Amino acid sequence: MRVLILGGDGYLGWPTAMALAAKGHDVLAADNYLRRTICLETDSEPLLPVPTLAERAELFQEASGSQVRVAVGDCADMRFMEWLVEEHRPEAVIHYAEQPSAPYSMMGFEQAKLTLDNNLGTTFNLVWAVLRHAPDCHIVKLGTMGEYGTPDIDIEEGWLEIEHKGRRDTFLYPRQAASLYHTTKIQDTDLLWFYVRTHGLRVTDLMQGPVYGLSTDEADLHPRLAPYFNYDDIFGTVVNRFLVQAAAGVPLTVYGKGGQERGYLNIKDTLQCVELAMNSPADKGELRIFNQFTEQFTVLDLAERIQAAGRLHSLDVAVKSIPNPRKEAEEHYYNAAHSGLLDLGLKPHYMTEDVLGEMLERVLRNRDRIDNRKILPRVKWS
């Protein structure tokens, strides 16, 4: 299949590009290096340096014999987006091309504006480029479980049937997010749902939880093919930050009470989910939504699991609560459906002690590169 990957340089974009190319798909990966620029601007460099897209493609071809074509440009620029779609005539587009950091989106006006313009601009351009040049193409969009927030009722997969005063109708599940970044994803969903209904697009929206992991079949072919490993407060998600703190011998910093519960998944399962969605496309005029995670944990659960993984490496890991820089519920109800992708055939890789232990080992090997100042929160929500 001809597959276009937007945001193909990212934590998930590059591993997805390799995985689909290895399966024989004709893959074009596009990126504007926004994440690299923001990492530089905010002193949030990943633990290990990451080769450019062109270098990655070359390394991957040498290691696997498979090819990923790459293009560097800005998908929020319609000329570039149209060129991509006209040139590649994709049968599927995997859309990761968004500014993905919640803390970055909360730093101030400029960062919030960049997030809004980039994320909505890219999604908007994609809609129009597909309508114009590849109307049958299946758009696989990465949403986030964060769009739902933490409601006091069960979270369903994208839709909710509501009974009200004796009548019934089905709606997009109500969304209310805890950062501007997550809010732009809600606005993306609004846009996609509108153009699906009026113009017959086919879209799968994958509401993904936080992803962890460094190992994929293709990333493991060469050390320099590893995904980004950010451990800072801007791009580093909680599992990464905790692993680095464990390796550095400083306490794991839990925001507030640590009862924040979310659905997590292994990067190997992201690759599976995207491929499963791609291989059974949404119908024309259908917005299909899956909740993409495999296990629910609280932040305190994660801290305990990383303490246990630390013991495998004879590390004595402490846990410390610090004031929560975010505005979010620290104790709340959370029960989210996630059967759609299992029904499509997802075989989960769970967060075992071995999986965390292996990640921790890789961090320990690069312990001298850790800069502790990057881990503590530098951005407050107001």
Added chain:
Amino acid sequence: MRVLILGGDGYLGWPTAMALAAKGHDVLAADNYLRRTICLETDSEPLLPVPTLAERAELFQEASGSQVRVAVGDCADMRFMEWLVEEHRPEAVIHYAEQPSAPYSMMGFEQAKLTLDNNLGTTFNLVWAVLRHAPDCHIVKLGTMGEYGTPDIDIEEGWLEIEHKGRRDTFLYPRQAASLYHTTKIQDTDLLWFYVRTHGLRVTDLMQGPVYGLSTDEADLHPRLAPYFNYDDIFGTVVNRFLVQAAAGVPLTVYGKGGQERGYLNIKDTLQCVELAMNSPADKGELRIFNQFTEQFTVLDLAERIQAAGRLHSLDVAVKSIPNPRKEAEEHYYNAAHSGLLDLGLKPHYMTEDVLGEMLERVLRNRDRIDNRKILPRVKWS
């Protein structure tokens, strides 16, 4: 009160500016003339020419002794928006500054992109200008009943308590709109609700139905102070189009079956509602939502009412169905709550035969200016 009106040149913006100035408020009205530009571009000039903002302010001062300060500039440009808020230090902002035409937003990529960028950009800049320079200021935002679409359950005022699997929570009422313009208003609501929750803004969102009418206390002071009267397919709403067709002696063109039901209100009631909202502001951290209309009609109801008004002027008015250029339900359930503004003291002006007859009389006086080619739909939804 120091009041800043964004979109102060529009159909509602200018009458609002005059009404609040006449009540003794210190009013600054800002506009970038976007509507005028689009009217020119799309051959959608109003029935009667409209003086510039500066000319209107001068005419109004001569006629009433009251002053409206005016500023021409683009609220989607943060430098202009910050200048407005720093300069005027408003206690209330009335935010009408959006590209308001559904058909325009459906013409093509450029028009859709302009609508998205203008509407979200203006709302976003307003949020930040207020946070920075007037954090206690009350934002009165014009939303639209169109955000709700035509659900098969009752429409409540902005919020809905949902019971699901034995648990309950309250959410923004689910929104799904029938044009890109209306979708940008949903996205505005997402933005405002986010910043209300995290930064303690005070916001009233007025979910307004289609407005009709040319007469307000201040507009009636001088013929050149009349509001815009567009009767074209881009900016002319259905009541205006029907009145002009009645005056021109051509059949009223009903889109499809004509069962499209909406809540309507007189422009005099828009002015009342905005003032009522302004005089009892939302709390800090509150997004207060009112449904702003007074009566529900189907398109066929309106056609019949305008036929009746025609008989007052001895006009024999025919009605004709034409293919619907929009994608929308032509027969549907519709029952929308609208008690909030009545509770605040709204005294409705209903759509009587006299009200329509008086509007029709003004159109008949300018019958020679009517260009029939502007009335029929020039934009299809896909």
